[in-house]
Amino acid sequence: xxxxxxxxxxxxxxxxxxxxxxxxxxxxxxxxxxxxxxxxxxxxxxxxxxxxxxxxxxxxxxxxxxxxxxxxxxxxxxxxxxxxxxxxxxxxxxxxxxxxxxxxxxxxxxxxxxxxxxxxxxxxxxxxxxxxxxxxxxxxxxxxxxxxxxxxxxxxxxxxxxxxxxxxxxxxxxxxxxxxxxxxxxxxxxxxxxxxxxxxxxxxxxxxxxxxxxxxxxxxxxxxxxxxxxxxxxxxxxxxxxxxxxxxxxxxxxxxxxxxxxxxxxxxxxxxxxxxxxxxxxxxxxxxxxxxxxxxxxxxxxxxxxxxxxxxxxxxxxxxxxxx
Numbered sequence: 001x002x003x004x005x006x007x008x009x010x011x012x013x014x015x016x017x018x019x020x021x022x023x024x025x026x027x028x029x030x031x032x033x034x035x036x037x038x039x040x041x042x043x044x045x046x047x048x049x050x051x052x053x054x055x056x057x058x059x060x061x062x063x064x065x066x067x068x069x070x071x072x073x074x075x076x077x078x079x080x081x082x083x084x085x086x087x088x089x090x091x092x093x094x095x096x097x098x099x100x101x102x103x104x105x106x107x108x109x110x111x112x113x114x115x116x117x118x119x120x121x122x123x124x125x126x127x128x129x130x131x132x133x134x135x136x137x138x139x140x141x142x143x144x145x146x147x148x149x150x151x152x153x154x155x156x157x158x159x160x161x162x163x164x165x166x167x168x169x170x171x172x173x174x175x176x177x178x179x180x181x182x183x184x185x186x187x188x189x190x191x192x193x194x195x196x197x198x199x200x201x202x203x204x205x206x207x208x209x210x211x212x213x214x215x216x217x218x219x220x221x222x223x224x225x226x227x228x229x230x231x232x233x234x235x236x237x238x239x240x241x242x243x244x245x246x247x248x249x250x251x252x253x254x255x256x257x258x259x260x261x262x263x264x265x266x267x268x269x270x271x272x273x274x275x276x277x278x279x280x281x282x283x284x285x286x287x288x289x290x291x292x293x294x295x296x297x298x299x300x301x302x303x304x305x306x307x308x309x310x311x312x313x314x315x316x317x318x319x320x321x322x323x324x
Contacts, residue, residue: 002302003146008099008151008234008275011230011231011234011235012231012235012243012282014226014231015227015228015230015231015234015240015243016243016246017223017224017227018225018227018228018231018243018244019224019243019244019245019246019247019250019298020222020246020247020250021220021223021224022220022244022247022250023246023247023248023249023250023251023254024215024219024220024250024251024254025084025088025093025216025220025251026088026173026251026255027251027254027255027258028093028215028216028220029041029085029089029212029213030088030089031212031258031259032208032211032212032213033212033213034203034205034209035089035099035207036089037083037199037202037203038085038086038088038089039082039085039191039194039195039198039199039285040195040199040202040206041081041085041213041216042077042081042082042084042085042191043081043188043191043192043194043195044213044217045081045213045216045217045221046077046081046184046185046187046188046191046217046221047185047187047188047189047191047220048188048193048217049182049184049217049221050180050181050182050183050184050185050186050187050188051184051185051188051223053177053178053180053181053184053222053297054181054182054185056177056181057175057177057178059174059178061182065172065173065174065182066228067172068181069183070186071163071166071183072129072163072166072183072186072295073164073183073184073185073186073190073199074165074186074187074190075160075188076159076160076164076183076225077184077186077188077190077191078186078187078190078191079155079156079159079161079162080156080187080189081153081191082158082191082194083153083155083156083263084152084156086108086148086149087149087150087152087153087156088098088154090139090144090146090149090152091145091149091150091153092144092233092255092259092261099150099153099154099156099157099248101130101133101134101135101245101248101274102131102154103157103160103161103241103244103245104123104126104130104131104155104238104241104242104244104245104277104281105124105127105131106157106158106161107161107164107165107237107238107240107241107243108123108124108127108235108237108238108241109142109164110161110213110237111163111165111168111236111237111238114162114165114166115167115168115169115237116164116239117236117237117238119238120283121293122280122281123222123238123239123281125280126242126276126277126278126280126301127242127277127281127282128243128277129273129276129280130245130273130274130276130277130278130281131270131277132270132273133245133270133271133272133273133274133275133276133277134245134248134249134252134270134274135266135270136266136269136270136273137248137249137252137266137267137270137274139270143283159225161241162257164228164232164237164240164241165237166218167179167229167232168232168237171233172214173310176225176226176229176230177226178227180221180225180226180229183225184221184222191245192251198270214246215245215316219267227239237281238241238281239281239283242277242278242281242282243278243282245277245278246278247256249271249274249275249285252267253271268271
């Protein structure tokens with residue numbers, strides 16, 4: 001299967017909400033959450049939000065979706081969250097977030113292996129451009145990089161990439177909030193005993209800690225995953241993963257503005273390359289093609305016989321219904 005799905009502006013903007021929210025994770029982790037508790041942060045980000053959503057949706061998996069939702073929960077939450085937080089604790093915000101630059105190429109490889117979605121040459125080049133861009137964002141950072149942080153960051157990319165591709169393959173039969181609730185609960189339940197065993201009892205949480213967790217659980221998790229999975233339902237996995245390059249860009253910008261991390265001409269060029277990679281990897285719908293399609297339907301209706309029915313107009317779902 002070749003990569004032929006097109007990207008509408010609405011789908012692009014909807015999907016982009018996710019990496020914009022995720023790009024704040026590193027700064028929030030460094031500034032708002034309890035220090036050196038990556039498993040606790042991951043558990044408190046996932047389980048409370050998942051239980052609230054499950055109570056609101058009141059729908060449990062059925063049939064094969066019990067084990068499928070468990071697999072997705074482990075990949076997208078149970079593995080991804082602790083690796084993400086471990087990288088955030090081990091690396092500066094800008095450096096940690098830019099490791100996500102490997103995600104588009106990893107997702108394209110996994111999409112080819114698992115769902116036979118072949119990446120077009122343009123998307124492969126876009127992925128390389130994005131990787132080069134985020135590399136420039138990091139090169140002049142002047143911050144210490146630990147091997148543990150790098151391994152954790154790359155592990156998070158592989159785990160989430162596999163989870164995103166499997167969502168594309170299995171095509172969940174439920175609305176997005178229900179799908180997110182299942183994954184958050186499964187991931188949280190996996191993390192809960194591991195957190196207790198490795199990190200021990202949780203510390204007392206300050207108002208700052210709670211504020212950071214509320215932000216990550218709401219905007220950084222529920223809203224972000226609804227928008228991201230909506231994109232996966234509308235756009236090829238490879239194209240969606242390229243939109244994810246906005247994550248390291250946001251993380252770097254916040255690192256510069258808030259944490260006063262270094263920024264120079266190389267980082268500016270890197271940011272431009274990231275944006276170029278995101279846009280170059282999309283196959284936007286042609287407005288000319290849409291006009292021609294409407295004219296063809298009108299001509300068919302006017303031709304008289306009525307034997308050729310008018311084609312139904314395909315409408316893009318708004319944000320409200322996509323994240324219902």
